[in-house]
Amino acid sequence: MLKYIAKRLLHLAGILVAVSFLTFLLMYLAPGDAAVKKLNAQGIAVSAEVLEKTRADMGLDRPFLVQYGDWAFRVLHGDLGASYKDGMSVAGKLGKAVGYTAVLALGSLALALLVSLPLALLTALKKDSLPDYLLRFLSFVANSLPNFLISVLLMYFLCVKAKLLPVVAEKNLKGLLLPAAALAIPMMGRFLRQFRAEILEQLGKDYVSAARARGVKARYILFRNVLHNASISILTIVGLSVGTLFGGSVVIETVFRWPGLGKLAMDAITNRDYPVLQGFVLFSAAVYVLVNLLTDIAYHRIDPRVRQE
Amino acid sequence: MKRISCLALILAVCLLLGLSACGEKGPPAPAPASAPKILKLAESFAYASLDAHKDWNGWYTSIYGLTETLFKVGDDLSVQPLLAQKAEADGRTWTITLDPAAAFSNGKALTADMAARNLRRVGEVNERFSDVKDYVITAVDEHTLTITTPEVYPTLLTDKLTNAAFGIMDLDGSADLDNAPVCTGPFKVKSFEPEGTVEVARNEAYWKGSVKLDGVVFYYMNDDESKLMAMQSREIDGYSGVTAAAKEIYAADPASYVLTVIPATRLQFYVLNENRLSDQVRKAVNLTVDNDAIAAFLGGTVSPAMGPFGAGAPYGKVTKPKVDTAAAKAALEADGYTLNADGMYEKDGQVLTLHICFYHARSLDSIALLIQEQLKAIGVAAALTGVEDADSTYRVTGDYDIALYCMIADQAGDPYYAINALFRQGSDWALGGFRSDECEALINELQSETDVTKRADLANRIVQMVIDDNAFGFVGLFNKTTVTAPGVRNIGENSPFDFYAVGAETDMP
Numbered sequence: 001m002l003k004y005i006a007k008r009l010l011h012l013a014g015i016l017v018a019v020s021f022l023t024f025l026l027m028y029l030a031p032g033d034a035a036v037k038k039l040n041a042q043g044i045a046v047s048a049e050v051l052e053k054t055r056a057d058m059g060l061d062r063p064f065l066v067q068y069g070d071w072a073f074r075v076l077h078g079d080l081g082a083s084y085k086d087g088m089s090v091a092g093k094l095g096k097a098v099g100y101t102a103v104l105a106l107g108s109l110a111l112a113l114l115v116s117l118p119l120a121l122l123t124a125l126k127k128d129s130l131p132d133y134l135l136r137f138l139s140f141v142a143n144s145l146p147n148f149l150i151s152v153l154l155m156y157f158l159c160v161k162a163k164l165l166p167v168v169a170e171k172n173l174k175g176l177l178l179p180a181a182a183l184a185i186p187m188m189g190r191f192l193r194q195f196r197a198e199i200l201e202q203l204g205k206d207y208v209s210a211a212r213a214r215g216v217k218a219r220y221i222l223f224r225n226v227l228h229n230a231s232i233s234i235l236t237i238v239g240l241s242v243g244t245l246f247g248g249s250v251v252i253e254t255v256f257r258w259p260g261l262g263k264l265a266m267d268a269i270t271n272r273d274y275p276v277l278q279g280f281v282l283f284s285a286a287v288y289v290l291v292n293l294l295t296d297i298a299y300h301r302i303d304p305r306v307r308q309e
Numbered sequence: 310m311k312r313i314s315c316l317a318l319i320l321a322v323c324l325l326l327g328l329s330a331c332g333e334k335g336p337p338a339p340a341p342a343s344a345p346k347i348l349k350l351a352e353s354f355a356y357a358s359l360d361a362h363k364d365w366n367g368w369y370t371s372i373y374g375l376t377e378t379l380f381k382v383g384d385d386l387s388v389q390p391l392l393a394q395k396a397e398a399d400g401r402t403w404t405i406t407l408d409p410a411a412a413f414s415n416g417k418a419l420t421a422d423m424a425a426r427n428l429r430r431v432g433e434v435n436e437r438f439s440d441v442k443d444y445v446i447t448a449v450d451e452h453t454l455t456i457t458t459p460e461v462y463p464t465l466l467t468d469k470l471t472n473a474a475f476g477i478m479d480l481d482g483s484a485d486l487d488n489a490p491v492c493t494g495p496f497k498v499k500s501f502e503p504e505g506t507v508e509v510a511r512n513e514a515y516w517k518g519s520v521k522l523d524g525v526v527f528y529y530m531n532d533d534e535s536k537l538m539a540m541q542s543r544e545i546d547g548y549s550g551v552t553a554a555a556k557e558i559y560a561a562d563p564a565s566y567v568l569t570v571i572p573a574t575r576l577q578f579y580v581l582n583e584n585r586l587s588d589q590v591r592k593a594v595n596l597t598v599d600n601d602a603i604a605a606f607l608g609g610t611v612s613p614a615m616g617p618f619g620a621g622a623p624y625g626k627v628t629k630p631k632v633d634t635a636a637a638k639a640a641l642e643a644d645g646y647t648l649n650a651d652g653m654y655e656k657d658g659q660v661l662t663l664h665i666c667f668y669h670a671r672s673l674d675s676i677a678l679l680i681q682e683q684l685k686a687i688g689v690a691a692a693l694t695g696v697e698d699a700d701s702t703y704r705v706t707g708d709y710d711i712a713l714y715c716m717i718a719d720q721a722g723d724p725y726y727a728i729n730a731l732f733r734q735g736s737d738w739a740l741g742g743f744r745s746d747e748c749e750a751l752i753n754e755l756q757s758e759t760d761v762t763k764r765a766d767l768a769n770r771i772v773q774m775v776i777d778d779n780a781f782g783f784v785g786l787f788n789k790t791t792v793t794a795p796g797v798r799n800i801g802e803n804s805p806f807d808f809y810a811v812g813a814e815t816d817m818p
Contacts, residue, residue, distance in 0.1 A: 086356075155538050159542050
């Protein structure tokens with residue numbers, strides 16, 4: 001197992017190099033000039049001389065490979081650089097935003113699982129009944145609604161009309177409820193359909209019929225066998241979602257004033273703040289790979305067949 | 310199970326209907342007499358520091374009621390004393406007399422030495438004002454300082470001393486300029502979350518007297534829908550920068566919301582490239598572009614512009630011909646263009662096609678489309694190109710007939726900045742090839758003229774020459790639209806500038 005983990009971590013290093021290089025290249029090739037953006041933001045007239053000096057100060061006048069090599073060297077020494085926008089440390093900005101994104105991601109994931117897993121069981125057990133049709137229809141709607149619409153609807157009904165929650169929420173549990181719900185609702189729709197399909201597949205297998213024939217209690221079969229065997233697929237779905245959630249959600253973080261990674265990345269793109277963008281991409285890639293690694297380790301623990309492989 | 314599911318469905322529908330029906334209309338009830346008066350406002354930007362001298366932070370420390378400048382610009386665009394009582398120019402030297410009563414929130418008096426150190430520091434830490442490093446700023450006595458500039462500088466007050474970046478802070482008494490500067494304003498920092506919520510409390514020792522509010526909370530909210538709903542749920546008491554859609558909603562319920570709309574100073578305009586367009590074609594374009602129609606399309610977020618400055622300013626008294634498509638067509642025909650079978654103007658077999666450049670901000674993309682439509686209606690084709698960096702693209706390529714741009718033309722109650730940037734030969738925005746020795750002489754005169762009335766007269770003559778030459782087209786001035794709850798007063802709703810908001814006179818029910 002340790003050998004496997006070491007191999008995967010080695011892959012992670014390769015992935016991070018590839019992702020950072022590609023991102024750096026895309027930003028280099030993209031139209032727009034970080035020096036112009038910086039001068040505009042400071043209200044300084046962009047004359048040819050000022051632009052040339054600013055580009056030199058920012059190191060943008062050097063060849064692409066030199067710029068990338070310099071950045072990579074500094075990253076290896078633990079320095080992600082400073083923001084072009086305000087000169088603040090990229091690591092500091094990421095560190096602050098990651099905490100908020102992690103809380104939002106885990107909160108929305110917990111909410112999505114708490115709702116979708118029992119409902120998936122219900123729809124699977126009551127296949128083709130009215131609740132099944134109704135929940136499948138609702139899951140389709142939830143999955144189809146764009147984030148911004150869900151956010152606005154939640155805010156309108158729960159804050160403006162019912163006054164159950166504040167629009168101007170603090171960064172606490174109460175403030176987490178709405179953004180977490182807005183993020184969880186599409187996820188619930190997706191999870192419900194995927195979990196239902198997986199549970200139905202397990203319910204149709206011979207071992208379930210055999211257990212029933214032996215007189216094993218339905219509840220025991222469901223919770224000890226069916227759910228256990230469906231958990232590998234469920235873990236895969238959840239694992240992939242966690243990776244995506246840690247990238248942050250620009251829309252939800254903006255609407256609900258949640259200062260997470262999505263908003264940080266969006267601001268960085270708008271301002272051509274390459275150091276922040278590079279830091280964000282590097283972090284997101286690492287999280288995605290690590291979450292997948294953790295998912296694989298979980299398979300290993302759950303399924304003896306994987307251990308034998 | 311079926312029965313439970315049906316019941317759940319009915320309950321859910323009832324809940325939704327109930328929620329949608331339980332909103333309330335009408336003005337909010339005033340706070341109990343004993344409750345502290347804490348005003349809650351939304352702001353679209355937030356910065357990581359409260360150091361007024363750096364970047365654009367000064368705009369926000371001014372908005373928060375923390376910092377004050379030596380002079381301020383009134384709602385009528387006149388320069389008025391604030392921390393200073395008067396300023397007198399003698400050649401290159403300005404003598405500034407401070408108000409002897411001016412003091413910081415910690416009780417320390419504002420001295421000329423402290424004011425001089427503040428001004429010098431702006432030059433050191435803010436690239437926009439690096440020219441201040443060349444000034445000789447000296448404290449003459451306790452309340453008098455002199456500023457000697459390398460050249461005669463009549464607009465020192467409007468360019469620098471009213472600028473929010475020159476907000477005065479106690480450089481010795483502030484333990485942390487980034488998070489809790491000690492200033493002279495009617496409020497002082499209560500809590501500061503970098504790039505987030507800012508709370509200020511009344512400065513009990515405010516040197517100009519009593520402050521009506523107990524405090525103000527500024528929420529950083531850059532999403533328009535969130536601001537609208539926070540206003541509807543009465544969690545905030547006001548904000549500026551209301552969108553056209555939100556404005557309609559507020560206007561429909563005048564008992565709950567007070568809307569204030571005034572023309573501000575952000576100008577939408579286009580440069581007509583004299584290197585590529587004849588006098589008659591430029592004339593035809595300006596006779597065709599309908600500013601009123603554009604303003605109507607933009608839902609009242611802009612006011613039609615006559616020139617670069619608001620018509621209410623003494624230097625905004627210019628005229629331009631009304632839209633006249635018949636005259637526009639006549640101008641084209643006088644230039645040798647004839648209508649072809651498709652109803653488009655052409656000369657020597659070439660259809661007249663104008664190349665319009667724009668960038669995707671400040672509604673310039675919509676304006677480009679509208680101008681294209683308006684030109685098409687008289688038989689002139691137009692091709693649109695969106696550019697990423699207007700500043701460098703327009704200057705480097707020069708490949709445009711009409712280039713759309715947006716800038717704050719009137720930065721602090723004086724016309725020189727925009728006139729110098731737009732019309733002076735060789736300056737940053739004189740890109741369209743407009744050249745006039747007479748105009749250049751007037752700009753030179755404006756640069757050194759100190760009399761305010763004469764400056765306005767010079768500015769009007771310069772802008773009129775530009776309009777008559779059809780070198781530019783001035784489309785619209787963005788409106789500053791502010792919404793407040795009933796009874797909320799003086800949050801800068803009548804100032805055309807964005808950097809004034811709360812003050813000692815700000816009040817709420």
